[in-house]
Amino acid sequence: MGQNLDVEVEIHDPGTAVVTIRGELDVDTATLLRHHLANQTLHGRRHLVLDLSAVGFMDSSGLNVLIRATRETRAMGGDLHLAAPVPQVAKLFDLTGLSLTTAVHEDVPAALTALGGAGTPS
Template identity: 40%
Template sequence: MELLMSVRPGRGCTVLEVSGELDMATSPQLRQALQGLVDAGDRQVVVELAGVGFMDSSALGALVEMYKALRAAGGRLSLAAVQAPVRNVLTVTSVDRVIHVYDSVQAAEADVPSADDATIG
């Protein structure tokens, strides 16, 4: 199955919409797309997974790797609109304890730290 991705601006973040299966064949595309966002200066990234019904360990690795890259750059990676089979993978592997998972993109956007939050402290 072909992996489709598109980027759009969100409220205080960048949204990467992903559709297809995330597996060993497609996870490099996901990693490359996320790395491109980091390289472009995006720091608050929400990955919308509403169109993803399958995710394997290689895709989990890509997400964790890019979570760490964004965190090191002072940003955050979040997941949104995750279907039940993918949510089960995130739960079983405890990745959902590290990367924030939201029911919708709107919920993820509402939880994006504002620029004011970043300057406090």
């Protein structure tokens, strides 16, 4: 039962975390990512940047985790930003309409820049 997913969290500031995901985001690994993201919101991080540059495959289970996390961060007054998806995953975002509802950026620095004022304490 080898879960082929590695999740690394870097705290950018008290309200913002960069979550780097490596591997395949599918039915076997989606719950693991869900727990990591829930843990971040539990600790008050309302702004999440997901670095997807090393995610080579994603199915509907992975998409559902991203949609749910977007909903939850927005309910807290924050947001979820997706960064650097590989072409195959970016195409999935376009086909499903996720790229219309969730910000997708070229890379992590661009996502953090987009957060800009949103990441500062109010």
